[in-house]
Amino acid sequence: MSEFQQATIVKKANIYFEGKVTSRTVILENGTKVTLGIMLPGEYEFSTSVKEEMEIQAGRLQYKLANEQWQTIDGSGVFYVPANETFQLKVEEVVDYCCSYFNE
Amino acid sequence: MSEFQQATIVKKANIYFEGKVTSRTVILENGTKVTLGIMLPGEYEFSTSVKEEMEIQAGRLQYKLANEQWQTIDGSGVFYVPANETFQLKVEEVVDYCCSYFNE
Numbered sequence: 001m002s003e004f005q006q007a008t009i010v011k012k013a014n015i016y017f018e019g020k021v022t023s024r025t026v027i028l029e030n031g032t033k034v035t036l037g038i039m040l041p042g043e044y045e046f047s048t049s050v051k052e053e054m055e056i057q058a059g060r061l062q063y064k065l066a067n068e069q070w071q072t073i074d075g076s077g078v079f080y081v082p083a084n085e086t087f088q089l090k091v092e093e094v095v096d097y098c099c100s101y102f103n104e
Numbered sequence: 105m106s107e108f109q110q111a112t113i114v115k116k117a118n119i120y121f122e123g124k125v126t127s128r129t130v131i132l133e134n135g136t137k138v139t140l141g142i143m144l145p146g147e148y149e150f151s152t153s154v155k156e157e158m159e160i161q162a163g164r165l166q167y168k169l170a171n172e173q174w175q176t177i178d179g180s181g182v183f184y185v186p187a188n189e190t191f192q193l194k195v196e197e198v199v200d201y202c203c204s205y206f207n208e
Contacts, residue, residue, distance in 0.1 A: 006110055018198065040144075
C-alpha cells in the first residue's frame with residue numbers, strides 16, 4: 001500500500017536525537033496508530049511499550065533485538081520488536097520507515 | 105488546527121539534501137496538497153512552481169525571498185513565496201514546517 005487514505009495526521013512532528021530521528025503520527029481509518037519516520041545515519045536505542053512492526057521503506061540499517069545477533073536490512077524489509085523491550089539500531093543510509101503499534 | 109482529518113498520506117518520504125530536509129505529502133479532504141517537513145540546521149535554496157505558504161511550527165530560521173532582505177522566524181510564523189521563484193533558507197534550529205501549495 002503506497003498511501004493511507006481517510007487517515008488523520010498530527011501536524012506537529014515527533015523529534016528525537018536533535019532531529020536525526022523524526023516522525024509524524026498517523027491514525028488510520030480503523031483507529032490504529034502508525035508513525036512515518038526518518039532516521040539519519042547514526043546509532044540509536046529505542047524502547048517499546050507495545051509490540052511494534054518496523055517496516056523499512058528505504059535506506060540501510062542494522063538492528064539488534066534483545067538476546068539476538070545484529071541483522072541487516074538494505075533497501076526494504078521489516079522486523080518486529082516485542083512489547084517492553086529495548087532495541088538498537090545502526091543506521092548507515094538515511095532510513096524511511098513506517099512503524100505500526102500492536103496493543104495485544 | 106493541530107491535525108488533518110480525512111486525509112491521504114503518501115507513505116514514502118520526500119528526501120532532499122541527504123536527509124537534512126525531508127517531508128511527507130498529504131492530500132487534504134478538499135483535494136489540496138500540503139507537505140509536512142523537517143529541516144535540520146544548514147543553508148538551503150528552493151524554487152517554487154506554484155505559490156507556497158511556509159508555516160513554521162517549531163524551530164528557528166532566516167529566509168530570503170527574491171529582492172528582499174533576510175527575515176527571521178523563531179518558534180512559529182509563516183511566509184509566502186510567489187510562484188516560479190527561488191528562495192533561500194538558513195536553518196539555525198531544527199524546523200518543523202507545513203507547506204501549502206496554491207494553484208492560482
